[in-house]
Amino acid sequence: MHLTCLQEQLKRGLAxxxxxxxxxxxxxxxxxxxxxxxxxxxxxxxxxxxxxxxHWIGAQVQMEGAITVPAKLLADVVGSLPAxxxxxxxxxxxxxxxxACGRFTxxxxxxxxxxxxxxxxITDQAPVTSVSSxxxxxxxxxxxxxxxxxxxxxxxxxxxxxxxxxxxxxxELLTCVKSxxxxxxxxSPQSPGVFKPVGQADYVHIIMPMSMR
Numbered sequence: 568m569h570l571t572c573l574q575e576q577l578k579r580g581l582a583x584x585x586x587x588x589x590x591x592x593x594x595x596x597x598x599x600x601x602x603x604x605x606x607x608x609x610x611x612x613x614x615x616x617x618x619x620x621x622h623w624i625g626a627q628v629q630m631e632g633a634i635t636v637p638a639k640l641l642a643d644v645v646g647s648l649p650a651x652x653x654x655x656x657x658x659x660x661x662x663x664x665x666x667a668c669g670r671f672t673x674x675x676x677x678x679x680x681x682x683x684x685x686x687x688x689i690t691d692q693a694p695v696t697s698v699s700s701x702x703x704x705x706x707x708x709x710x711x712x713x714x715x716x717x718x719x720x721x722x723x724x725x726x727x728x729x730x731x732x733x734x735x736x737x738x739e740l741l742t743c744v745k746s747x748x749x750x751x752x753x754x755s756p757q758s759p760g761v762f763k764p765v766g767q768a769d770y771v772h773i774i775m776p777m778s779m780r
Contacts, residue, residue, distance in 0.1 A: 570655050574645060574650050576625065577609075578645050578646055583770070585613060587613045587619055588638040600636065601613070601634075602636065603633035608625060611624070618773065621686060623770075635677055635682070641664075641666070648668040653668045663675065686773055699749075732774050744762075746767045750762070750764075
């Protein structure tokens with residue numbers, strides 16, 4: 568992998584996906600962020616196995632590739648760089664990522680990308696519904712322990728359904744969303760909830776469902 572991107576965009580993207588980096592885990596890979604070239608862009612992804620975030624930024628890709636590196640370390644390195652073009656170069660033999668910007672150079676030891684958990688995606692159906700992000704935020708802020716039922720308007724496509732999600736993870740989603748509408752996709756109560764801000768194509772937020780009893 569060899570590519571260049573803007574420091575500001577890389578910094579913002581890392582801040583976005585870091586919301587789901589596992590703080591403490593027996594799996595070291597969950598403390599890492601996935602960096603992968605994808606259709607002429609750089610894909611950033613992180614997951615704690617309950618929640619996953621994928622974010623894309625623009626990049627000039629000279630060589631395809633993928634690697635996972637410690638999320639906090641990479642964010643600290645990128646945050647200390649000047650607002651300039653960043654060059655990312657992967658040494659596939661040693662699984663080491665070189666980060667260069669101006670006169671600054673750092674190397675970070677990574678883990679192979681194929682060890683990173685697969686973040687589910689839904690691409691073969693229309694969104695189940697799209698709702699106002701402000702209304703969803705209001706409903707979440709009113710959520711409390713015990714029975715609490717509310718309704719919000721939405722545009723539904725396809726068959727109706729239901730899914731149970733952790734309200735804390737929904738609140739995390741809304742801290743990252745800037746669009747006025749959110750599209751929600753799912754296939755069954757056991758399938759992940761996929762949230763896509765309408766008009767913000769570089770962001771996908773995935774929340775694993777909870778058991779409904």
